Amino acid sequence: MTATTAPAAVRRRLPGTPAWWSGAGATAAALSLLIVTVLWAGNGGVSEVTGGDAITAIGRLTGLYASDLLLLQVLLMARIPLAERAFGQDRLARWHRWTGFTSFWLMVLHIVTITVGYAAGANPFTTLWDLVLTYPGMLLAAAGTLALVMVVVTSMRAARRRLRYESWHLLHLYAYLGVGLALPHQIWTGGDFTGTAWARAYWWTLYLAAAGAVLAYRIALPLIRNRRHRLTVSRVVAEGPGLTSVYLTGERLADLPVRAGQFFHWRFLDGPGWTRANPFSLSATPHGDALRITVKAAGDGSSRVASLKPGTRVLFEGPYGKLTGESWAGEPIVLMACGIGITPLLSLLGELPCRDGEATLVYRARTDADLAFRDELEWFADRRGVRVVPLTGPRARGASWLPGSLAGAGDAEALRQVAPRIAAARVYICGPEEWAAAAKAAALAAGARPDRVHTELFAW
Known part of the structure; x- marks a missing residue:
């Protein structure tokens, strides 16, 4: 056992998330579109x-x-933080992706219809060229549109599969440039933005809220937390083939509002490439004196971790994620991990004060050699009565979470066999996107309640 793995259940005393937050957030988003429609109608849209x-x-x-x-x-x-706690980054990322693509196609439709409308039967390409060259702010808007096109293209699944995470993340930041470049033409030539006092108040409030949130929570809060906690690498341990644990120490870590199961974005100040952040989950329960992450070498950023030296300064953003024990109310626990997805679930095991025999950990890996943290899993089995079920072998064909050798039993029935109390359990799932979707479907088919199934995807 290591110093950062819980020798007994450790319950982090952090505030819970009010149930009404998620509904309020969704209502506010829908209300914003209604307000936009009303402002458009009030500024002559209907009469047009x-x-x-x-x-x-x-x-x-x-x-x-x-x-x-x-x-x-x-x-x-x-x-x-309020949105992260209410929804979790998985859901926020899915909504971000949906709103991004929807916004992009609405922008394309906007460009086409405005051009055709202004052309009034003339050549629309000539009209578009004149609009870009002669209307205030339109050159900047055109540049912003190109930046957003690049972001959208590189966010498509086929493109993302061909890009390193670090490259995709850097290109994705151009979305901020696209938003910023679009603002001048809206203010200078957009009658719907400036036509009434209500419109000006709404749009300036929304722009300032977006800019203020980015400055406050993407820049200021990480700077404050890094200055306060001053994390450094204390030691680096090889856990297995391509798997490395990094132990981190710092100042006043007990004040860091983190729970087991969450993740951070990390930057290691070890030389070139430090500016690119990578998301890694905690792999042990946070105790206030140290943190541990475990990284699988899968790219330039993650491969560098194995060569980190003690004393290396570390910058972080977070914590993020909702794969926590916040909503656990004493039910049996089933944890389903695949590959590096074991890391947040291992930290959860140290926090949840489950009784002897109440927790089952199903651990999928391609081979026996890929099963990490054997000593810690044995400790949880011996001292806490956790039932550890390793399932190894190549994955079955089709949308299955099982290894091929067990696929004949059916996904849901196999889960009932390895976790007989699945229908009454709170279920935590972490792993690659397709595998996690199959595991979640199996849990629901086996009788688990949808509100008790929690997932965290290792995808971007």
Whole structure:
């Protein structure tokens, strides 16, 4: 056992998340689109439609929707603690992706309809060229549009599979540039932004809220926490083939509002490449004197971890994620991990004060050699009565969470066999996206309640 693995259950005394937060957030997002529609109608949108200029009116409205969703997209990933605690980064990332693509296509429709409307039967390409060159702020808007096109293209699944995480993340930051470059043309030429005092108040409030959230939670809060806690690498331990644990110490870590199961974005100040952050989960329960992460070598950033030296300074952002014991109310526990997905679940085992025999850990790996943390898992089995079920072998064909050797039993039935109390349990799932989706489907089919199934995906 290591110093950062819980010798007994450790319950972090952090505030819970009020149940109404998630509903309030979703309502606010829907309300923003309603407000945009009302402002558009009040600024002549309806009369434009009935007056025969429907194409231009649609162009105005789609541009407003695109701008609203673009700013909501920024807010979704601004790392606002309230939103992170209410939804978890998995859900925020999915909504961010949905609003991003929706905003992009609304922006394209805005450009097409406004151009056709202004052309009034003339050559639309000539009209678009004139708009870009002669209207105030349009050159900047065109540059912002190109930046957003690059972000959207590189966010498509086919493109992401061909990019390193570090490269994708750097390109993704150009979305902020796209938003910033779009602002001048909206302020200078957008009557729907400046036509009424209500419109000006709404749009300036939304822009300032998005910019303020980014400055406060993506920049200021990490700077404050890094200055306060001053993390450094204390030691580096090889856990297995391509698997490395990093032990971190710092100042006043007991004040860091982190729970087992959460993750941070890390930067190690060890030379070139330190500016690129990588998300790694805690792999042991945080105790206030040290933290531990475990990293699988899968790219340039993660491969560098094995060569870190004690004393290396560490910058971090977080904590993030909702794969925690916050909502656990004493039910049996089933944890389902695949590969490096074992790390947050291992930290959860140290925090949840489950009774002897009440927890089952199902651990999928390709081979026996890929099963990490054997000593710690044995400790949890011997001292805490955790039932550890390793399942090794190549994955079955199709959308299955099982190894091929067990696929004949069926996903849900096999889960009932290895975790007989699955229907009454709180279930925690972590692993690659497709595997986690299959594991979640099996848990639900086996009788687990949807509100008791929690997932964290290792995907970007």
